[in-house]
Amino acid sequence: MARQIHLVRHGEVHNPGGVLYGRLPGFPLSEHGRSTAQGAADELERTGRAIDAVIASPLERAMESAAPIARFAGLAAEPDERVIEAFSRLEGGEYEMSLSILAKPRAWRFLVNPFRPSWGEPYTEVLARMHGAMEDAWTRPGEGDIVIVGHQLPIWVTSRNGRGRSSFHDPRKRRCALSSITTFVRRDGAFIEVGYRDTVAAHGETARDVGAA
Numbered sequence: 001m002a003r004q005i006h007l008v009r010h011g012e013v014h015n016p017g018g019v020l021y022g023r024l025p026g027f028p029l030s031e032h033g034r035s036t037a038q039g040a041a042d043e044l045e046r047t048g049r050a051i052d053a054v055i056a057s058p059l060e061r062a063m064e065s066a067a068p069i070a071r072f073a074g075l076a077a078e079p080d081e082r083v084i085e086a087f088s089r090l091e092g093g094e095y096e097m098s099l100s101i102l103a104k105p106r107a108w109r110f111l112v113n114p115f116r117p118s119w120g121e122p123y124t125e126v127l128a129r130m131h132g133a134m135e136d137a138w139t140r141p142g143e144g145d146i147v148i149v150g151h152q153l154p155i156w157v158t159s160r161n162g163r164g165r166s167s168f169h170d171p172r173k174r175r176c177a178l179s180s181i182t183t184f185v186r187r188d189g190a191f192i193e194v195g196y197r198d199t200v201a202a203h204g205e206t207a208r209d210v211g212a213a
Helices: 031-046 060-073 098-103 107-110 122-136 152-162
Strands: 005-009 051-056 145-150 181-187 189-197
Touching: 005 031, 005 060, 005 122, 005 152, 031 060, 031 181, 051 060, 051 122, 060 145, 060 181, 122 145, 122 152, 152 181
Parallel strands: 005 145, 051 145
Antiparallel strands: 005 181, 181 189
């Protein structure tokens, strides 16, 4: 079987204050998040595909979500700064990336250019570091799959690129649910998306998705 790269989003975060947590420490998985992270691991295990490496953002929620995948694969999760959450100037505030942010004047000065975006790390830089991590993963010895556990925005811009779309998007319409799996192959020098699985919705469940950059 040809190698695949699976980008797995972390599970639900314990965030009772509704903070846009970004790269802040102290935001582990909730109890439900640990359950759905296990569900994503179970989904990968059910495919029967060999896994050669489990790579994760160094943030706590991603490393926790990578743990059950690494466990069934008999590997150690490897932290990689290149797949970390996107930097946001809104980090630490009680914001959601939705129209509700327009009711908060403190955020207005960061919203002047959504194409870059002006509130944080440029999409081009996010995509470049994600592709760097994926390139290195793809060239590892062996033929087994690679799992990379990370965050919504970096996975979503990579997904859009893998379907020939621009990185600019409406944050309210990201198709990257908690504990979801987005799968890529490499063809003609590019990473092409070949699958998406919402592992939480597939079991009739929901997860509280508040705090993404």
